[in-house]
Amino acid sequence: DAKTTQPPSMDCAEGRAANLPCNHSTISGNEYVYWYRQIHSQGPQYIIHGLKNNETNEMASLIITEDRKSSTLILPHATLRDTAVYYCIVITKDAGNMLTFGGGTRLMVKP
Amino acid sequence: GAVVSQHPSWVICKSGTSVKIECRSLDFQATTMFWYRQFPKQSLMLMATSNEGSKATYEQGVEKDKFLINHASLTLSTLTVTSAHPEDSSFYICSAKGGGNTIYFGEGSWLTVV
Numbered sequence: 001d002a003k004t005t006q007p008p009s010m011d012c013a014e015g016r017a018a019n020l021p022c023n024h025s026t027i028s029g030n031e032y033v034y035w036y037r038q039i040h041s042q043g044p045q046y047i048i049h050g051l052k053n054n055e056t057n058e059m060a061s062l063i064i065t066e067d068r069k070s071s072t073l074i075l076p077h078a079t080l081r082d083t084a085v086y087y088c089i090v091i092t093k094d095a096g097n098m099l100t101f102g103g104g105t106r107l108m109v110k111p
Numbered sequence: 112g113a114v115v116s117q118h119p120s121w122v123i124c125k126s127g128t129s130v131k132i133e134c135r136s137l138d139f140q141a142t143t144m145f146w147y148r149q150f151p152k153q154s155l156m157l158m159a160t161s162n163e164g165s166k167a168t169y170e171q172g173v174e175k176d177k178f179l180i181n182h183a184s185l186t187l188s189t190l191t192v193t194s195a196h197p198e199d200s201s202f203y204i205c206s207a208k209g210g211g212n213t214i215y216f217g218e219g220s221w222l223t224v225v
Contacts, residue, residue, distance in 0.1 A: 043216035101155040
């Protein structure tokens, strides 16, 4: 699976949009971009995933660049409860269930 | 949506005893589940792959005799930490693939060995 690079930490003001970048320059054509987050002392929570088109659900939006070498997770109106570590993971859907976690981005939403 | 549940959420045990952690897929069947361990301020590290009806596959450096995994049914995998020591204290998390090929995680189980 392709390696991902994320900034170790970010701050965001409550109510503002949080834009979390992820670099995956070695991504291959059949690999998806998945985003999970982990709130302190809990198991990771699925947020969203995509292949090449931008995706949106009730939690977030995922913007994937045309060359697919990077993506951005957008939380449109961050709340204090969005404070968590966000993981960007690249994986093929038929590779099984294993996910390899990098360091992630620790997002701190401040009042 | 798919839900993965772990039990217990918190456990404290004496050094030298064994502890069993359960991972259940509540509304779907999972032929494969994964067990992760996470130390404070670190990322999740894969320990082993639990396969229904067959032996688990362990990652390099993980002792199979110490971390016993049993996947006796399509909805239940158990991780037993045998002869636990304080250095085994950690956050243990399982995962399984649900509908739509999305991977879901359990709530995690905190183990403290005293």
